[in-house]
Every structure is written in C-alpha cells, then in structure tokens.
Amino acid sequence: MAVGLLAGLLTLAGCASPGPPDSAPQEIQSLLDRHARALLARDEAAYAAALAPERAPAALEEFDRLAEVPLASWGYRLKDVERRGEDRATVRADLAYRVKGYDSGSVTTERVLDLSERDGRWYVTADRPGEDAPQQLWQQGDVEAVRGTHSLVLGVGQSEERLRAIAAAADRAVPAVSAAWTPAWAGRVVVLVPASLDAMGGLLGGPAASYRGIAAVTTGEVGGGPDAPADRVIVNPEAYGVLGDFGQQVVLTHETTHVATRTATSAATPVWLSEGFADWAAYRGTGRTAAQAAPELRRAVSAGDVPAALPDDKAFAFGGDADALARAYESGWLACELIAERWGEAKLTAFYRAVGAHPGREGAVEKALSETLGTTPEEFTAAWRAFLRDRLG
Structure with a gap:
C-alpha cells in the first residue's frame, strides 16, 4: 500500500505544470537587435534608448568614435544569460560586424554585458570584452578613416598624413601581391593603426612586449573559406615608424600576402x-x-x-x-x-x-x-x- 501511494505521489509530481519560461533571453536579444540597428542607422536617440543612465556617457562616446567606420553589418548573438536576482542579468554575446566594401566575412568577438530591468524593460549598464577577447579599435579612441584605392586604414591617435602614407603603401602592396599570388582573392585590405605598442597589444589580446620590434601582424582564421572572419593588418606604430620607405613597403606587402593566401593556408x-x-x-x-x-x-x-x-x-x-x-x-x-x-x-x-x-x-x-x-x-x-x-x- 505504501509503495502504491509513493508511486501515485511520484506520478502526480511528474505531471505538475512547470513554471513559466524565463522571458529574459528573448527580451534581451530583442533589445540588442534594436541597439544594433540604431548603430547602423546612426540614430543616436534610438541607440541611447537601450542604455541605462550610468552607461550612456561611455556608450555614446563609443557611438561617436565609430562615426567614420563604414559598417555594413553589426549584430549580437546571445550565448548565455545569468540572472542575478529579479532585475539584473549578465550575458555573454558574440558581436559580429563587417566593414562595407572590404569584408566578405564578419569580425567576431565576445562581449560581456550587464543589464538591469526597470519598469518592465531591460537596459544595458556595462559592456566589456569577454575573457581573453581583444579590444576593438574604437574602444581606444576616436577612429579616423582613410580610404585608398585598394585599402581602408583606420587609425587612433595618428595624423591624417601618416594614415594616408600607410594607405598609399597598402595600395601598392595589393597589386604586388596579386602578381605573386595568382589565385583569386578579395584584392583589398583593412589596416588598423593603434596609438602605441601597448594599444596594439590590446587589439591582439596579448602582452605588448611580445610585439616589440614587430612592425605589423595580420589577424585572421586560416582555411576558413570566403565566410571566415575578416583579416586585419595591425601596424605597430613604433616599430613601423623607424623603418624607411622600402622597409615599410616590404612589411605591408608581406602582411597583405597573408590576407591573400588565407583561404589556402x-x-x-x-x-x-x-x-x-x-x-x-x-x-x-x-x-x-x-x-x-x-x-x-x-x-x-x-x-x-x-x-x-x-x-x-x-x-x-x-x-x-x-x-x-x-x-x-x-x-x-x-x-x-x-x-x-x-x-x-x-x-x-x-x-x-x-x-x-x-x-x-x-x-x-x-x-x-x-x-x-x-x-x-x-x-x-x-x-x-x-x-x-x-x-x-
């Protein structure tokens, strides 16, 4: 009799209605989707609508820093939501973006965002790189863009004259690489020029000392095909700056070759x-x-x-x-x-x-x-x- 009663109780427990599903992930994803659309549209008011008051000044500064970057896409994919009480959450999300006219694939980086719920709506209170994720250039200062024939140079803390000289060298590198590497490739390159060696380390997510004396490096995913994350040539302004014209040209042609050969590597x-x-x-x-x-x-x-x-x-x-x-x-x-x-x-x-x-x-x-x-x-x-x-x- 006791066994039958226990079985009945277990059956009843198993049939109990589950609690309502947590709606926070869907609501937060919708918030981030609106936030991304506002950034692409350069709609500052709509962008600010997703921000808590304490987050707004820093976030709107980043909004302004991105003004010269020609973005083709920008979006978040929610990976994990950790609830912290009734009205707070920390989420991990992949941020993926493409530069218009240059990227066939997206640059993807993990972000960690803190959010709070107020009056039934979620707001972003903090936004930072994920663990071991590198910084992005716009987080280091105002980004200035120089467009070349085959290149886009994005710099922080650099003179326009220097960025134009780098764009000219990158423009010479692209046809030189195409002559050496005959398989088809995009025929264009994006170059990032941070303000310092330390800033370069931030973009690469590693200690700056590792890159001392290295004039430039190329980031990217080997063998990923046309939809692989986009390559970036990152210039060390200190080591690159001490080279003569010939050395600078060799460096940019070398790095552009990595961009061209990426899908075959x-x-x-x-x-x-x-x-x-x-x-x-x-x-x-x-x-x-x-x-x-x-x-x-x-x-x-x-x-x-x-x-x-x-x-x-x-x-x-x-x-x-x-x-x-x-x-x-x-x-x-x-x-x-x-x-x-x-x-x-x-x-x-x-x-x-x-x-x-x-x-x-x-x-x-x-x-x-x-x-x-x-x-x-x-x-x-x-x-x-x-x-x-x-x-x-």
Whole structure:
C-alpha cells in the first residue's frame, strides 16, 4: 500500500505544470537587435534608448568614435544569460560586424554585458570584452578613416598624413601581391593603426612586449573559406615608424600576402612556408639580393653555421631572441626563393596550395614535395642548404 501511494505521489509530481519560461533571453536579444540597428542607422536617440543612465556617457562616446567606420553589418548573438536576482542579468554575446566594401566575412568577438530591468524593460549598464577577447579599435579612441584605392586604414591617435602614407603603401602592396599570388582573392585590405605598442597589444589580446620590434601582424582564421572572419593588418606604430620607405613597403606587402593566401593556408601549413611565401612576395621584383635581405642568416652561413633543417613553428614565436627569429624568417624566404627559381613561380603557388589542402600537418609537405615538385624532404633540404651556401656563403 505504501509503495502504491509513493508511486501515485511520484506520478502526480511528474505531471505538475512547470513554471513559466524565463522571458529574459528573448527580451534581451530583442533589445540588442534594436541597439544594433540604431548603430547602423546612426540614430543616436534610438541607440541611447537601450542604455541605462550610468552607461550612456561611455556608450555614446563609443557611438561617436565609430562615426567614420563604414559598417555594413553589426549584430549580437546571445550565448548565455545569468540572472542575478529579479532585475539584473549578465550575458555573454558574440558581436559580429563587417566593414562595407572590404569584408566578405564578419569580425567576431565576445562581449560581456550587464543589464538591469526597470519598469518592465531591460537596459544595458556595462559592456566589456569577454575573457581573453581583444579590444576593438574604437574602444581606444576616436577612429579616423582613410580610404585608398585598394585599402581602408583606420587609425587612433595618428595624423591624417601618416594614415594616408600607410594607405598609399597598402595600395601598392595589393597589386604586388596579386602578381605573386595568382589565385583569386578579395584584392583589398583593412589596416588598423593603434596609438602605441601597448594599444596594439590590446587589439591582439596579448602582452605588448611580445610585439616589440614587430612592425605589423595580420589577424585572421586560416582555411576558413570566403565566410571566415575578416583579416586585419595591425601596424605597430613604433616599430613601423623607424623603418624607411622600402622597409615599410616590404612589411605591408608581406602582411597583405597573408590576407591573400588565407583561404589556402591551413593547420597543415608550416610557418616557414606561410611566412617564407609572404616574404618572397614582398621581396619579389625589388632587386634585393639574398645577402641584403637575409643579413642574420648570412652571418651564420658565412661563419660555417648552415642550418641543418628548415625552422619549426616554435622558431617563429614572438618575444624571444630577435636574431634567431630573423634567421627563421630568412630561412623560410630562401626556401620559397629556391622553389621559385628552380621549379618556377607557378609551382611555388601550386606547392603552397597543395600543402594547405592536406587534411593535417603530418605528411603534408612530403606529399606536396613529391607530387608538385617531384622531390623528397631529404633532397629538398640538401638543395636548400646548398642554396644558402651559394647565396650567403
């Protein structure tokens, strides 16, 4: 009898009506959708309507900072809602935006927003980057935009003259890259110029010291196809500024090459190949000799210290020995230069694409060497070492 009564009670409990669903996620998503539409429409009043009074001054400052950025899209996708009492919530959301005329895919970054409910409506009280997410340029100051023929340069704390000079160099880089990398690509580039090295670190979500002496880096997702997150070339204003015109042009052409080759680059691509190809494209047609363009490696080879093998990925890590890093880049460049000279530029591109198309790192280079160049890793390494002695010894 007791067992039957217990079973009945359990059945009744199982049939009990659940409580009403939490409507907050849907209401917050609708709020963020309206907020995004207002930003795209440059409707300050509608944008401010989503903001709590304590959030409004800072948010409207960001609204103004974005005035010169030509946005094609801007939107939030709610990922998680954490209720904190009856009238407060913290949410994680992906912010995705595209720059008009330049981005085929979106830049996506995680945001954490605090909200409060007042009189039946939700308002944003705080908005910050997610854990480990980088800053965005407009959060660092007023953004000034300079449009080139093939480029868009967005800067904070920079003179218009400097931004125009960078745009001119980027405009020269795009056709140079298209001549070196013949597969179709967007043929345009977005360059970010923060105010300082520290600000650059903020954009990259890492310690600024790691990028000291690095003139520029390119962000992006390898092998993601045409809808992959958009690339950005981020200039270190301090290191870039001490270069001469030639060095600055090489840097921007190198970084633009990464943009062009992004969809053909994958986890199977060793860094010596991706960085070596970018340097090859940047130096192509400049008339610079190997001795001029590879001074650190030349010193080592002249002293009888010829590398035994191509550098591994760890050799390209920022923040370590600057001379060793230079030798790694120079080694990758001369490997690509060897392929272009012995097998031809078309074969170099075919080799790059074949490596990137492999399903994984293991066997990728070996297979591409065999099928594209008709050689083996051992034969190629021996040829590369002889090439170094010939050009740098």
